[in-house]
Amino acid sequence: MPTDTNDESFEVATRRSVGLENELQAHPERFRMLTGDRPTGPLHIGHLFGTLLNRVRMQDLGVDVFVLIADYQTITDRDAPERMRDDVLGLVADYLAVGLDPQKSTIFAHSQIAELNQLMLPFLSLVNVSELQRNPTVKEEFAAHGAPSMNALMFTYPVHQAADILFCGANVVPVGRDQLPHLELARLIARRFNDRYCREEPYFREPTALLSDAPLILGLDGRKMGKSRNNAISLSMDEDETARLVHAAKTDGERRITFDPIHRPEVSNLLLIASLCTGEAPESVASEIGDDGSEVLKRRLTEALNERLRPIRQRRRDVMKDTALLSALLSRGNERAHTVAAQTLGDVRALMHMRY
Numbered sequence: 001m002p003t004d005t006n007d008e009s010f011e012v013a014t015r016r017s018v019g020l021e022n023e024l025q026a027h028p029e030r031f032r033m034l035t036g037d038r039p040t041g042p043l044h045i046g047h048l049f050g051t052l053l054n055r056v057r058m059q060d061l062g063v064d065v066f067v068l069i070a071d072y073q074t075i076t077d078r079d080a081p082e083r084m085r086d087d088v089l090g091l092v093a094d095y096l097a098v099g100l101d102p103q104k105s106t107i108f109a110h111s112q113i114a115e116l117n118q119l120m121l122p123f124l125s126l127v128n129v130s131e132l133q134r135n136p137t138v139k140e141e142f143a144a145h146g147a148p149s150m151n152a153l154m155f156t157y158p159v160h161q162a163a164d165i166l167f168c169g170a171n172v173v174p175v176g177r178d179q180l181p182h183l184e185l186a187r188l189i190a191r192r193f194n195d196r197y198c199r200e201e202p203y204f205r206e207p208t209a210l211l212s213d214a215p216l217i218l219g220l221d222g223r224k225m226g227k228s229r230n231n232a233i234s235l236s237m238d239e240d241e242t243a244r245l246v247h248a249a250k251t252d253g254e255r256r257i258t259f260d261p262i263h264r265p266e267v268s269n270l271l272l273i274a275s276l277c278t279g280e281a282p283e284s285v286a287s288e289i290g291d292d293g294s295e296v297l298k299r300r301l302t303e304a305l306n307e308r309l310r311p312i313r314q315r316r317r318d319v320m321k322d323t324a325l326l327s328a329l330l331s332r333g334n335e336r337a338h339t340v341a342a343q344t345l346g347d348v349r350a351l352m353h354m355r356y
Helices: 005-026 045-061 072-076 084-098 114-118 120-124 129-133 136-145 157-166 177-197 239-247 265-278 282-320 323-351
Strands: 032-037 064-069 105-109 172-175 208-211
Touching: 005 045, 005 177, 005 208, 032 045, 032 157, 045 064, 045 084, 045 172, 045 265, 045 282, 064 084, 064 323, 072 157, 084 105, 084 282, 084 323, 105 323, 114 120, 114 157, 114 323, 120 157, 120 177, 129 136, 136 157, 136 177, 157 177, 172 177, 177 208, 239 282, 265 282, 282 323
Parallel strands: 032 064, 032 172, 064 105, 172 208
Antiparallel strands: none
């Protein structure tokens, strides 16, 4: 039976990722990582355990970390809200609270780096319409809304992501399996630019995926965890809000608590979150609770979450008292990203014989 192409691609990406992790440990100074978030509300525990802690790990390892606040990308599927500034500064506060250090990591906003966005023009010339149509994000949007209602920014979203990655020469991009097609397009654009304009001395490095091994955390209602679904514990919540949400979390009718992600996904998800907070295996947490039921599980989870998040929340409250400082730190990151982007755009213009 023939092997599925997507499976082959994932296997190749997995092998690359394993080798990359080893190289990162040995020579972190050789790498620059690009990652980021859309400012559509406060970050939650899914972000914390899925990406944020890994960014701090990479930073502390010595990797040059670029963190993108993707404000332009919010308008692919929604209007720019009046509270955009608050959401952007809230992300900066979240980053500082979990341990990102603006002296070591570059935190910047999409819309403030004109040279980055100008790279979209030559990059768009390197891809065709059918390649964009095959991108999973674009395909999902097309299926949901159809071509007439899909705006051009959404259609070109994968190229914008390629510009985000390539402008700073990032050679490490942490992604999940579902995001691999975006990274593959960035690699394709890098190859095509090099082939067309600088075959003898390739300019753009092809970025490598650092595949996440973080477990998937569901929302407290058993669906995908999301900012807008009221099913997530955000880093900005207080302990009482956390307790109320956990108390309302979906479980099942069985009294005995067991870790069985296939047959008991909601209960297992709560056990997994408790495990991530305490470092204790979810099976052990389940065994300790046993026949005491879901109420004891929820109480244990509430205590574990509030204990794990307490220092993060305190740091967040402290930094939110000085929004001028948050703005200044973001401006500093914007300036560094601007300098890098200006150099890249200048080099690209020179290679394309467009310096007049």
